[in-house]
Amino acid sequence: MAKRIxxxxxxxxxxxxxxxxxxxxxxxxxxxxAFIGPSGCGKxxxxxxxxxxxxxxxxxxxxxxxxxxDENLYGAGIDPVAVRREVGMVFQRPNPFPTMSVYDNVxxxxxxxxxYKKSQLDDVVEKSLRGANLWNEVKDRLNKPGSGLSGxxxxxxxxxxxxxxxxxxxxxxxxxxxxDPISTLAIEDLIGELKERFTIVIVTHNMQQAARxxxxxxxxxxxxxxxxxKLIEIDETERIFSNPSVQATEDYISGRFG
Amino acid sequence: MDTTTQKPAAPPAPGPAAPVxxxxxxxxxxxxxxxxxxxSRGSGILVLVLMAAIAAFLTYRAxxxxxxxxxxxxxxxEWNPSGLPPEFGIAVLAFGTVxxxxxxxxxxxxxxxxxxxxxxxxAPRRLxxxxxxxxxxxxxxxxxxxxxxxxxxxxxxLDGLYGWLDDYLGWTGILEWNDGAPRxxxxxxxxxxxxxxxxxxxxxxxxxxxxxxxxEEAALALGATRWEVIRMSVLPFGRSGVISASMLGLGRALxxxxxxxxxxxxxxxxxxxxxxxxxxxxxxxxxxxxNEATEMGRDALIASGLVLxxxxxxxxxxxxxxxxxxxxxxxANA
Numbered sequence: 001m002a003k004r005i006x007x008x009x010x011x012x013x014x015x016x017x018x019x020x021x022x023x024x025x026x027x028x029x030x031x032x033x034a035f036i037g038p039s040g041c042g043k044x045x046x047x048x049x050x051x052x053x054x055x056x057x058x059x060x061x062x063x064x065x066x067x068x069x070d071e072n073l074y075g076a077g078i079d080p081v082a083v084r085r086e087v088g089m090v091f092q093r094p095n096p097f098p099t100m101s102v103y104d105n106v107x108x109x110x111x112x113x114x115x116y117k118k119s120q121l122d123d124v125v126e127k128s129l130r131g132a133n134l135w136n137e138v139k140d141r142l143n144k145p146g147s148g149l150s151g152x153x154x155x156x157x158x159x160x161x162x163x164x165x166x167x168x169x170x171x172x173x174x175x176x177x178x179x180d181p182i183s184t185l186a187i188e189d190l191i192g193e194l195k196e197r198f199t200i201v202i203v204t205h206n207m208q209q210a211a212r213x214x215x216x217x218x219x220x221x222x223x224x225x226x227x228x229x230k231l232i233e234i235d236e237t238e239r240i241f242s243n244p245s246v247q248a249t250e251d252y253i254s255g256r257f258g
Numbered sequence: 259m260d261t262t263t264q265k266p267a268a269p270p271a272p273g274p275a276a277p278v279x280x281x282x283x284x285x286x287x288x289x290x291x292x293x294x295x296x297x298s299r300g301s302g303i304l305v306l307v308l309m310a311a312i313a314a315f316l317t318y319r320a321x322x323x324x325x326x327x328x329x330x331x332x333x334x335x336e337w338n339p340s341g342l343p344p345e346f347g348i349a350v351l352a353f354g355t356v357x358x359x360x361x362x363x364x365x366x367x368x369x370x371x372x373x374x375x376x377x378x379x380x381a382p383r384r385l386x387x388x389x390x391x392x393x394x395x396x397x398x399x400x401x402x403x404x405x406x407x408x409x410x411x412x413x414x415x416l417d418g419l420y421g422w423l424d425d426y427l428g429w430t431g432i433l434e435w436n437d438g439a440p441r442x443x444x445x446x447x448x449x450x451x452x453x454x455x456x457x458x459x460x461x462x463x464x465x466x467x468x469x470x471x472x473x474e475e476a477a478l479a480l481g482a483t484r485w486e487v488i489r490m491s492v493l494p495f496g497r498s499g500v501i502s503a504s505m506l507g508l509g510r511a512l513x514x515x516x517x518x519x520x521x522x523x524x525x526x527x528x529x530x531x532x533x534x535x536x537x538x539x540x541x542x543x544x545x546x547x548x549n550e551a552t553e554m555g556r557d558a559l560i561a562s563g564l565v566l567x568x569x570x571x572x573x574x575x576x577x578x579x580x581x582x583x584x585x586x587x588x589x590a591n592a
Binding site for chain 2: 053056058083084085088089091093097100108109112113158161162165
């Protein structure tokens with residue numbers, strides 16, 4: 001299921017403001033790629049261009065190429081809705097549908113895609129919740145509202161919801177920034193398991209987290225406020241954190257940067 | 259209003275063993291706090307007292323009339339409180355009030371929700387703003403103006419609609435047109451729908467606007483189309499707000515007076531077809547009879563007013579029950 005992402009010459013705008021400029025990178029399937037960089041450098045914006053979520057922001061616009069295996073996500077005749085069914089996303093703040101039960105939250109994506117028998121849905125819900133390491137905690141309260149869970153459980157519920165539709169890629173936008181250390185650990189363990197099945201891209205502000213979970217790390221930076229964000233370098237995580245090839249990266253990870 | 263009156267009424271229980279500490283535990287009371295507490299508590303109590311006074315007044319005057327009523331107050335199709343013997347009943351009025359309001363709700367709520375969704379989720383910002391503004395203006399039009407419009411414009415133009423309804427739905431009986439003038443409960447319902455549309459639209463629009471962006475993005479990221487986003491996150495989140503908005507509209511429809519009086523040709527009958535002229539509503543009946551009523555006649559009208567008061571309370575209570583029943587699923591605890 002996992003697919004390779006190949007980005008070339010990608011620019012993203014908010015209205016007339018160029019937010020990220022000329023990004024090219026390759027993201028390998030069945031691996032975890034982490035995006036790090038200071039606030040405002042465009043790493044979340046770039047993440048959102050990978051499932052065409054950037055353009056739902058008023059004024060949001062993208063040009064360039066994002067190849068998912070051999071399909072250009074920004075090609076003519078590509079339906080953004082179809083792209084988002086293939087590229088799942090987990091957000092910074094856990095956002096289960098507040099009006100839905102745990103079960104319905106996980107089944108929501110499937111129900112969008114068509115009709116399923118109750119037994120099929122049951123199977124997928126259990127499999128996804130097990131996949132998100134949440135099954136044992138919620139199996140007795142599947143019909144309770146998803147918003148009644150703890151923050152960490154809600155985030156794992158969102159992951160279960162995202163993987164229930166078997167996407168090719170899973171994007172995570174600072175998935176642990178609203179969580180306590182224990183919940184963070186649970187999510188990080190989960191990421192390690194999920195990369196067996198999916199291509200995972202994670203944006204994080206926590207450099208230890210990037211070092212712990214990712215195989216490759218991309219460092220983004222911007223020259224000054226109001227200037228577009230750029231990709232500085234992308235490399236094996238080990239190299240980025242021990243011997244990066246660009247001085248700016250070393251300054252950032254060693255804390256010599258604002 | 260309950261919370262403002264009840265919360266301050268629960269004092270922190272100071273331990274009797276430590277009288278010196280208890281005043282210190284309560285802290286310094288500043289004059290500003292005391293004045294504001296008094297004002298807000300007083301206002302809360304005043305509302306309750308006013309409600310009780312209205313209820314008491316209505317009940318007292320109503321009981322005077324009902325005790326002299328020689329016919330059954332709830333089932334009689336007649337209004338003759340000054341006759342010998344006095345005979346009057348609210349059956350026709352209750353039927354007309356409820357039916358015309360229900361027709362108004364059936365027409366207005368879907369349209370209002372659709373307009374609110376269009377303004378908040380479909381229309382480009384340049385278009386949504388002006389549309390919202392025009393609808394705000396509609397809410398400010400006095401009901402007498404709606405009544406004039408209804409009588410002079412709406413009624414003369416309904417033959418086509420009535421004919422169409424008769425052709426396709428006449429077989430049901432309740433929408434059969436017997437070629438009477440279109441001054442029926444159905445016409446009243448249409449006019450009331452126009453009148454309550456702005457208030458329902460405005461409140462729904464505000465509710466839909468407050469749907470957190472992250473709930474909509476959750477649906478979008480799953481591959482939901484625009485309509486699916488609305489179905490999965492906007493409508494469920496706005497549900498209780500739309501119910502509240504509808505209750506505001508229903509309240510106006512139930513109590514509307516002048517516009518109904520100007521459009522309906524009243525009679526104390528209930529027709530099988532909603533398209534037949536005749537019928538009446540509580541408010542319309544009170545307004546058209548009050549000036550020329552005797553003392554007894556006024557008490558009888560007040561008795562009918564009491565019934566309207568009770569109906570309104572029941573409707574609001576029912577709406578609160580609906581909202582409370584699914585409270586844990588509301589967006590509030592997200």
